[in-house]
Amino acid sequence: xxxxxxxxxxxxxxxxxxxxxxxxxxxxxxxxxxxxxxxxxxxxxxxxxxxxxxxxxxxxxxxxxxxxxxxxxxxxxxxxxxxxxxxxxxxxxxxxxxxxxxxxxxxxxxxxxxxxxxxxxxxxxxxxxxxxxxxxxxxxxxxxxxxxxxxxxxxxxxxxxxxxxxxxxxxxxxxxxxxxxxxxxxxxxxxxxxxxxxxxxxxxxxxxxxxxxxxxxxxxxxxxxxxxxxxxxxxxxxxxxxxxxxxxxxxxxxxxxxxxxxxxxxxxxxxxxxxxxxxxxxxxxxxxxxxxxxxxxxxxxxxxxxxxxxxxxxxxxxxxxxxxxxxxxxxxxxxxxxxxxxxxxxxxxxxxxxxxxxxxxxxxxxxxxxxxxxxxxxxxxxxxxxxxxxxxxxxxxxxxxxxxxxxxxxxxxxxxxxxxxxxxxxxxxxxxxxxxxxxxxxxxxxxxxxxxxxxxxxxxxxxxxxxxxxxxxxxxxxxxxxxxxxxxxxxxxxxxxxxxxxxxxxxxxxxxxxxxxxxxxxxxxxxxxxxxxxxxxxxxxxxxxxxxxxxxxxxxxxxxxxxxxxxxxxxxxxxxxxxxxxxxxxx
Amino acid sequence: xxxxxxxxxxxxxxxxxxxxxxxxxxxxxxxxxxxxxxxxxxxxxxxxxxxxxxxxxxxxxxxxxxxxxxxxxxxxxxxxxxxxxxxxxxxxxxxxxxxxxxxxxxxxxxxxxxxxxxxxxxxxxxxxxxxxx
Numbered sequence: 001x002x003x004x005x006x007x008x009x010x011x012x013x014x015x016x017x018x019x020x021x022x023x024x025x026x027x028x029x030x031x032x033x034x035x036x037x038x039x040x041x042x043x044x045x046x047x048x049x050x051x052x053x054x055x056x057x058x059x060x061x062x063x064x065x066x067x068x069x070x071x072x073x074x075x076x077x078x079x080x081x082x083x084x085x086x087x088x089x090x091x092x093x094x095x096x097x098x099x100x101x102x103x104x105x106x107x108x109x110x111x112x113x114x115x116x117x118x119x120x121x122x123x124x125x126x127x128x129x130x131x132x133x134x135x136x137x138x139x140x141x142x143x144x145x146x147x148x149x150x151x152x153x154x155x156x157x158x159x160x161x162x163x164x165x166x167x168x169x170x171x172x173x174x175x176x177x178x179x180x181x182x183x184x185x186x187x188x189x190x191x192x193x194x195x196x197x198x199x200x201x202x203x204x205x206x207x208x209x210x211x212x213x214x215x216x217x218x219x220x221x222x223x224x225x226x227x228x229x230x231x232x233x234x235x236x237x238x239x240x241x242x243x244x245x246x247x248x249x250x251x252x253x254x255x256x257x258x259x260x261x262x263x264x265x266x267x268x269x270x271x272x273x274x275x276x277x278x279x280x281x282x283x284x285x286x287x288x289x290x291x292x293x294x295x296x297x298x299x300x301x302x303x304x305x306x307x308x309x310x311x312x313x314x315x316x317x318x319x320x321x322x323x324x325x326x327x328x329x330x331x332x333x334x335x336x337x338x339x340x341x342x343x344x345x346x347x348x349x350x351x352x353x354x355x356x357x358x359x360x361x362x363x364x365x366x367x368x369x370x371x372x373x374x375x376x377x378x379x380x381x382x383x384x385x386x387x388x389x390x391x392x393x394x395x396x397x398x399x400x401x402x403x404x405x406x407x408x409x410x411x412x413x414x415x416x417x418x419x420x421x422x423x424x425x426x427x428x429x430x431x432x433x434x435x436x437x438x439x440x441x442x443x444x445x446x447x448x449x450x451x452x453x454x455x456x457x458x459x460x461x462x463x464x465x466x467x468x469x470x471x472x473x474x475x476x477x478x479x480x481x482x483x484x485x486x487x488x489x490x491x492x493x494x495x496x497x498x499x500x501x502x503x504x505x506x507x508x509x510x511x512x513x514x515x516x517x518x519x520x521x522x523x524x525x526x527x528x529x530x531x532x533x534x535x536x537x538x539x540x541x542x543x544x545x546x547x548x549x550x551x552x553x554x555x556x557x558x559x560x561x562x563x564x565x566x567x568x569x570x571x572x573x574x575x576x577x578x579x580x581x582x583x584x585x586x587x
Numbered sequence: 588x589x590x591x592x593x594x595x596x597x598x599x600x601x602x603x604x605x606x607x608x609x610x611x612x613x614x615x616x617x618x619x620x621x622x623x624x625x626x627x628x629x630x631x632x633x634x635x636x637x638x639x640x641x642x643x644x645x646x647x648x649x650x651x652x653x654x655x656x657x658x659x660x661x662x663x664x665x666x667x668x669x670x671x672x673x674x675x676x677x678x679x680x681x682x683x684x685x686x687x688x689x690x691x692x693x694x695x696x697x698x699x700x701x702x703x704x705x706x707x708x709x710x711x712x713x714x715x716x717x718x719x720x
Contacts, residue, residue: 142600143601153630154628154630156657157600157654157657157661158601158652162602226603230603231598233603271606272606361702362702396681397653398653470606474610475609478614482705583626585624585625587612587616587624
């Protein structure tokens with residue numbers, strides 16, 4: 001270090017007083033001149049008329065915070081560079097969980113895909129594998145996700161629509177026939193049906209000659225998401241959380257390489273929650289699962305390190321970067337306090353980002369590529385561990401292969417070509433981002449306490465609190481778009497009169513009938529005695545649970561799946577024992 | 588035409604992404620309509636039964652999963668069986684452009700895609716009701 005590069009004292013009172021004077025001076029001179037249209041040297045080009053800012057007040061994208069004209073050291077005096085910001089890989093993980101940042105990171109080609117019948121999804125998976133995909137999240141159709149057979153009356157018209165139709169383990173096997181399980185990391189949503197999903201992947205590994213213990217499977221196992229985002233629930237929250245912790249317990253004890261849970265706030269955000277609510281509610285939901293597993297005697301060290309928080313990445317670049325930094329910091333503090341631990345494996349939160357599909361427009365859909373690129377940039381700058389990106393045509397239909405490939409490559413282009421990721425937490429130290437990180441952390445902490453005080457996540461579902469908060473946020477965003485206060489290009493600004501249509505994915509109209517035929521055949525050609533016995537065992541365990549017995553339901557599912565019981569048959573047993581949940585009708 | 592018509596907003600099918608349906612329900616409330624919101628996961632039978640019980644003037648359906656054609660067809664069929672096919676049915680959600688004529692052909696009166704404004708929706712409903720009156 002040369003003599004003229006002496007380290008500056010960190011914000012002494014004298015320095016701050018001097019900076020305060022400097023700011024005041026700027027506001028009285030340059031800024032005043034600029035707003036009054038006064039002619040200063042740098043504004044020679046402007047005429048001498050009064051200048052107005054485009055808004056009375058500038059707010060962050062989720063509306064929670066007023067954004068100032070400029071941020072200075074005066075906005076970060078309350079932020080401790082060591083205790084609050086710190087270093088990557090160290091408490092409180094504001095700057096990321098890895099001391100290397102992304103310098104050792106290779107972004108995989110990952111896809112969330114699966115539609116129609118086993119054949120068409122199988123072809124897609126085969127093509128994805130051939131093109132280098134090594135991470136695949138299977139999308140399953142809605143009947144499968146809520147435990148209905150493809151020929152159930154409620155399933156009519158929905159079979160194979162938003163994902164793969166799976167009735168028995170043979171359907172899953174058919175879809176993944178050509179995929180080497182030891183090379184592809186597989187995941188699926190599986191929330192209300194998580195013990196069944198576990199059993200299905202278990203049976204898949206067995207049928208392909210692998211020991212399930214050696215496989216890497218990941219199950220979302222997050223029923224809370226279904227009450228707050230997608231409506232794909234079956235049982236009451238308390239039953240669903242109990243079953244989900246059975247899955248966590250089983251995986252921790254028997255399947256050490258599997259990831260038992262990733263808690264998803266993405267859909268809460270898409271449904272209207274703000275950035276701070278996403279953080280606060282996400283932490284409350286994660287702790288709800290952790291407590292449920294703790295109650296079954298599972299050691300948090302056995303599963304929390306493999307959990308991650310699955311978040312959105314929205315339109316306000318800086319608010320999102322701050323959010324990813326804030327969630328790690330707040331998690332480290334709350335989890336440390338709640339679980340009374342300083343174990344970095346638990347306190348260094350992993351985040352997966354599924355970028356904001358809700359902000360994609362059906363109008364001029366190619367512009368969505370620009371939008372998702374910014375969402376990915378926010379996730380990279382915020383230090384997300386994994387990134388999944390919806391395709392530009394998803395506001396219109398399921399993605400095509402081409403659009404899905406464009407989406408997954410965005411992060412690779414930003415990282416590999418655009419030099420994003422050479423240094424850890426590049427926004428760290430920004431007056432604005434540090435100030436916003438602290439604001440989000442404080443507000444999120446309030447949201448977390450609010451849920452905690454009403455009895456935790458399950459209570460916040462049952463009393464309608466989550467749904468009401470989201471509905472209010474969503475309607476506020478809608479009215480802002482209507483009034484023009486919130487800009488959506490192509491929707492309320494720069495609207496194009498006629499649009500060039502794009503090629504979109506078209507499903508196979510025959511797939512539903514083919515799947516139903518296959519299901520009927522499967523029901524006939526099986527060892528009926530074995531199936532009946534396996535279903536009786538599922539029911540016995542469910543009834544035992546209802547009596548307050550702590551028996552794990554997973555082993556009975558393993559046998560039921562092997563015995564070719566269908567998804568609908570298995571869940572009918574549970575529905576009869578536990579009853580179905582009726583959601584509060586909150587508008 | 589005054590805005591005191593009763594509108595049913597419902598989500599037939601298994602998809603539970605309710606945000607869009609709720610926004611429309613609140614927008615219609617703000618515009619002075621009476622709104623009956625059924626919530627998600629409704630069978631066609633449940634939708635038609637609610638429409639009869641609540642004596643609604645318009646049925647609005649929100650559909651995102653791609654199952655719009657089958658579900659609308661079934662609802663309109665049930666309405667004919669019940670003799671209430673004169674209640675106008677409108678649809679909103681993710682509906683590919685080429686499916687709009689198919690829905691209109693089976694009797695859907697209007698289809699609103701993503702980004703439809705409240706004025707457009709309110710005006711269309713009012714016009715449909717004037718014609719129906």
